[in-house]
Amino acid sequence: MDAVLEIAGLRKSYRGRKGVRRALDGFDMVVGAGQVHGFLGPNGSGKTTTLRTLLGLIRPNGGRMALFGQEVPRHLPQVAGQLGAIVESPQFFGNFTARDTLSLLAEAGGVRRERVDAVLELVGLRDRARERVRTYSLGMKQRLAVASALLKEPRLLILDEPANGLDPGGIREMRTLMRNLAESGMTVLLSSHILGEIQLICDHVTIISAGRRVAAGSVADVLARNASASVRVRLEPGVDLIGAAAILKAKGAEVTVQTDHFVVGNAGNPAQITRILAEKEIYVSELSPVEADLESVFLELTGTGPVEGANRQVDEVGAGWGQ
Amino acid sequence: MGSVSLAKAETRRLVKRRFTRLFVLCGVLVLAAVAAGVLLTNHKTGxxxxxxxxxxxxxxxxxxxxxxxxxxxxxxxxxxxxxxxxxxxxxxxxxxxxxxxxxxxxLPPTFDFRESFGEMVTTFAAVLALVAYIVGASFVGAEWSSGGMMNLLLWRPRRLQVLGTKLGVLLSWTTVLTVVLGVLWTAGFYFIAKARGTTDSMTSGAWQSIGLMELRALVLVLVAGALGFGLASLGRHTATALGVAIGVTVVLQFGLAVLLGLANVKFPEVYLAPFWVFAWLNKQYVSQDFKTCDFSPTGGCQPETFTITWQMSGVALVALFALVVGGAMWTMRKRDIT
Structure with missing residues (x-):
């Protein structure tokens, strides 16, 4: 599959009063043509810096970036026509209407005027297009931002938090829109915090933490690679759950007891569980692998899961990924 | 094609803005009030x-x-x-x-076109320079603060071309506005002089002199617009340009004037911008130092003088334009847009 977006060893530092902060620390990313690619990372991990750098808004300190096989930012003007993007919260001049805003962008970019009506229809703003943008809700501004990104019929659509501010119906519409765009052959790069949405929409994913890539690949591969060897064990009714767990613990198992079952964390060979318990005449009624979801993988890889009794600060990540 | 479409879009954006329309209207109303005042307070002498x-x-x-x-x-x-x-x-x-x-x-006051129109050109230049400064600052400042500039750069990732086109559009629009209003202003006062004064001494040389003065007024208005634009772009907000204007007026003009007076500085006007503007429009300003002799109203003593010529003022305007617009372009090229 051809790569429409390639980033290798991207570095960006900011100088502040507290010294140099590395926002991107050798970040790598590849997005193939036709993918709906999720771009995940905790707050301050470098997602928006990556997108801004890719779009020529921020100058990198090092690394290589390419869009459609052409080096950027040097060739960005040549590929900009194939690229639609919104970065962070949508921002527009409040006194213009949505139609004015889009028609000015269309004129500046040499896009056909008919596209304005088409994208307004597509994002559901047709009937509100003649109202000033300052009267819009956050969700409507978000729709307008998506409309502006779609105006040039891009081959690659980059959306930073497109579901931000949308109501549940709007989120579902946005999901459908993303799918339709992907089916039409458009490559979509989607940055979001709503991991459930990413899992539903995206086929590929890149996870960034502290300015570095910590996972990449198809969603299924990332989940499989990071799935734990945990199994859920349910016993026959009336059997002493705590006693059974103690037997397994005595044999070295990592057991977490729940209300009506327990989970064995290091179950590399689940057959051992049935054998050990059967020797004590305890019989298992259910033995099923615990499936990893994107949220748990994300929290595990980025080290941003909640820690009991601690308040995690922005920029704090788990051991091993610090700057 | 690309640059032309961008220029057309920016021209539309400029004239569509309420702020632009409001300040042009305010400027026109002030000029109309001045013209009406002159018309009502002057009379024909037959x-x-x-x-x-x-x-x-x-x-x-x-x-x-x-x-x-x-x-x-x-x-x-x-x-x-x-x-x-x-x-x-x-x-x-x-x-x-x-x-x-x-x-x-x-005799009742009468409007002598040759004698008095120069002052009217100065008034015209001052009002339009203020309008150009504010509209120029708002045109790019609102784009920066609303995020419109970032949106535009996502479409047109050529920073200098985008900022340069915006400035070009502003200066072209300002030129058209100034020329149109200048023609109306000149014609209006010519008819006021016809109705409530005299145009008798208007020779071709006098018309040429007025034409050149109006040309210098146009340059002043364009530089004011470019300064407002450049300062707002440097600060990425309209308020930067307005703050600088207020700071310069209050601190560097009123404050400096007081300080120069206290320090008994020779030719204090040389340090104050309005006199350089006066010199630019009226070809020169002569500052006199009355402390260099015992001045007597019956004559006998000529004070020492310092003349600010229009050429000196022109160099100052060009230097200011280059510094601010050049600075805005340089930062546009270098800065991270966050």
Missing amino acids: PEQIAKATAEAQANYQQTVLANDRIKQECQRAQGTPDASNFPPNCEISDPAPSDFDPKWY
Whole structure:
């Protein structure tokens, strides 16, 4: 599959009063043509810096970036026509209407005027297009931002938090829109915090933490690679759950007891569980692998899961990924 | 094609903005009020007005002669009494001369186009320079603060071309506005002079001089617009340009003027911008240092002078333009847009 977006060893530092902060620390990313690619990372991990750098808004300190096989930012003007993007919260001049805003962008970019009506229809703003943008809700501004990104019929659509501010119906519409765009052959790069949405929409994913890539690949591969060897064990009714767990613990198992079952964390060979318990005449009624979801993988890889009794600060990540 | 479409879009954006329309309207209303004021306070002077002024001058002369005679009589009566000290010795009171009552002083104010239109060009330039500065600052400042500039750069990732096109559009629009209003301003005052004054002494040389002054006024307006634009772009907000304008006016002009006065600096006007603007429009400004001699109203002493020429002012305007616009372009090229 051809790569429409390639980033290798991207570095960006900011100088502040507290010294140099590395926002991107050798970040790598590849997005193939036709993918709906999720771009995940905790707050301050470098997602928006990556997108801004890719779009020529921020100058990198090092690394290589390419869009459609052409080096950027040097060739960005040549590929900009194939690229639609919104970065962070949508921002527009409040006194213009949505139609004015889009028609000015269309004129500046040499896009056909008919596209304005088409994208307004597509994002559901047709009937509100003649109202000033300052009267819009956050969700409507978000729709307008998506409309502006779609105006040039891009081959690659980059959306930073497109579901931000949308109501549940709007989120579902946005999901459908993303799918339709992907089916039409458009490559979509989607940055979001709503991991459930990413899992539903995206086929590929890149996870960034502290300015570095910590996972990449198809969603299924990332989940499989990071799935734990945990199994859920349910016993026959009336059997002493705590006693059974103690037997397994005595044999070295990592057991977490729940209300009506327990989970064995290091179950590399689940057959051992049935054998050990059967020797004590305890019989298992259910033995099923615990499936990893994107949220748990994300929290595990980025080290941003909640820690009991601690308040995690922005920029704090788990051991091993610090700057 | 690309640059043309961008320029067309930016022109639409500029004229569509309410802020632009509002400030142009305000400028036009101020200019209209000035023109109306001149129209209402000036009058045509024909034979009728001259006869009336001559009669009034004559009557005043007669009244003064009578009053003088009365004072002389009072003086004569006071001789030998203590009141004599209230009058000149020997009652030497000179009679008024008829030439002291020139009828032209009794004429109503009249608008002499050749004499007075220069001041009107200065007014015109000041009002339009203010409008251009504010509109220029808002045009790019609102784009930066609303995020519109970032959106535009996502479409047109050529920073200098985008900022340069915006500036070009602003200066072109300002030129058209200034020329159109300048023609209306000149024509309006020509007709005011026709109706309420005189255009008799307007030779081709006088018209040429007015034309050149208006050309210098156009340059001043364009530089003001570019400065507002450049400062707002440097600060990425309209308020930066407005803050600088207020700071310069309050601190660097009023404050400096007070400080220069206290320090008894020679030619303090040289340090103050309005005199450089005056010199630019009126070809020169002569600053005089009255402390260099014992000045007497009867003459005899010429104070030391320093002349600010229009060429010196022109160099200052070009330097200011290059510094601010060059700085805005340089930061546009270098900065991270976050």
